[in-house]
Amino acid sequence: MIMTVTNGRPGTAMQSFTHFLSNQEIESVVDFVRLEFMKNRAINTRYHTAENGWPRHERYIDAYPFALGDLPLDTPDQELTKSQKAGKARFLSSCISCHDRAKVNNEGAIWEPRAVSFPRSNYSHRGSLTSTKLDGMSGATPYAVHDIAPVTNELNMQERNGERLFQKNCAFCHGADGTGKNWIGSFLEPHPRNLTNATFMMSMPRSRLKERIKNGIPYSSMPAWKGVLTDREIESIIAYISRVFHQISKSDDG
Ligand code: HEC
Ligand code: HEC
Structure with a gap:
């Protein structure tokens, strides 16, 4: 990052800052960016902000542990507190469409050994008994x-x-x-x-x-x-x- 701020990136809008900043200043601005945005994930790096169309997202705080993967989604209900249970229900109804299932303890079978879907449309199970030709x-x-x-x-x-x-x-x-x-x-x-x-x-x-x-x-x-x-x-x-x-x-x- 220090090299990028010092030399710029050829072919992009990112120019060298050596005309404006001393080496020491470059180092401290890079330290700030790393600490504030990358490590502490400052509020303006968050996705669910009012500016992004998510006002007061903290009201869904009970679902956060599931979205963040802190609490596996398949934790048995008996091990969840009342608010965690409510959070899980909320997560499953409102968040999972984007957050997928976040984290689970048991991945389950990757491939079911038995059929779990239904015959596709137009399939005739009696094809051979009627004169309909099997596809x-x-x-x-x-x-x-x-x-x-x-x-x-x-x-x-x-x-x-x-x-x-x-x-x-x-x-x-x-x-x-x-x-x-x-x-x-x-x-x-x-x-x-x-x-x-x-x-x-x-x-x-x-x-x-x-x-x-x-x-x-x-x-x-x-x-x-x-x-x-x-x-x-x-x-x-x-x-x-x-x-x-x-x-x-x-x-x-x-
Ligand atoms: C339309 C898609 C979408 C929906 C719906 C959604 N999220 Fe997110 N969420 C995101 C994205 C994108 C991020 C940013 C991911 C990253 O930075 O890696 C995020 C990040 C988060 C974070 C991390 C902090 C932040 O704001 O970036 C939390 C906590 C979170 N979501 C909770 C929830 C909860 C709880 C719900 C349901 C009430 C929810 N999300 C619904 C897309 C969504
Ligand atoms: C919609 C599907 C379906 C149709 C139609 C159907 N069955 Fe069954 N049948 C089953 C299933 C599933 C079982 C196994 C249930 C179990 O083992 O718990 C079964 C079990 C049976 C059994 C075993 C009973 C036992 O004690 O284990 C007999 C005998 C039987 N069916 C006869 C028939 C007859 C005769 C017809 C037509 C009049 C018929 N079935 C129509 C699905 C069907």
Whole structure:
């Protein structure tokens, strides 16, 4: 800095000050700039000033520690005082757009191992079942094969009916092949149950399966079907899945 003030910067408006200031004066003005503006960060170096359109910014002081990174944003709420909690709420609503998350203790996973977004527009999860052609990306995914229903010729009337009902109502989440490894299924948390899984299917008596389908599963996306499908229709679906996907428990009570 002393050299710049002494010699100026060629090609810029910064000229040499040797005509006006002694070496000692140059040194003291540089010391002043360094102490006042760079070290003590004088008020006029701040961004949130009235002149910049931020009058009385100190009223948001409870959010400062989060903006300055003095208090990590993921500090558990129990460890925060009442005013720090208010500051965190304020920071999250009014400051984070510019200040990002300032500082966190735990960076978390950089890349989620599971899908966390939703299918992009125009994606057809049933592309292979309808005549709609899969686009290049959908066709290349490992999901598409799970949207193809098993071909079975030996179904009785009830199972045939169940096939139609399953493919219409359940395949969207469980996959046309019942595995739940289709596109939508892989986005749901928890994943739809794999209805081809031997351990699961063999543990399910007909009555329990029916009860689950009728009433759905709380805290999951498995809907209750009792208002949509009749008992007979649900029985047809069970007949179909236990014939085509995997046999269910024989120890039946109903
Ligand atoms: C429009 C963008 C923007 C918003 C919104 C914003 N800030 Fe800032 N803030 C800045 C910038 C730019 C700086 C200067 C950063 C630097 O000098 O490195 C800054 C600096 C600060 C500083 C350091 C002292 C200063 O004034 O330079 C504090 C404290 C601060 N912000 C708090 C907050 C709080 C609290 C909020 C929410 C109420 C907030 N900021 C909202 C852009 C913003
Ligand atoms: C919107 C998505 C969705 C649809 C549609 C859907 N399911 Fe599910 N299903 C799920 C999810 C998710 C689970 C896993 C819930 C869990 O494990 O907590 C599940 C679980 C199940 C289970 C396992 C029950 C158990 O006890 O673990 C069966 C059986 C089942 N579904 C059958 C069906 C049938 C039959 C249909 C159509 C009538 C259907 N599902 C439609 C999402 C769906």
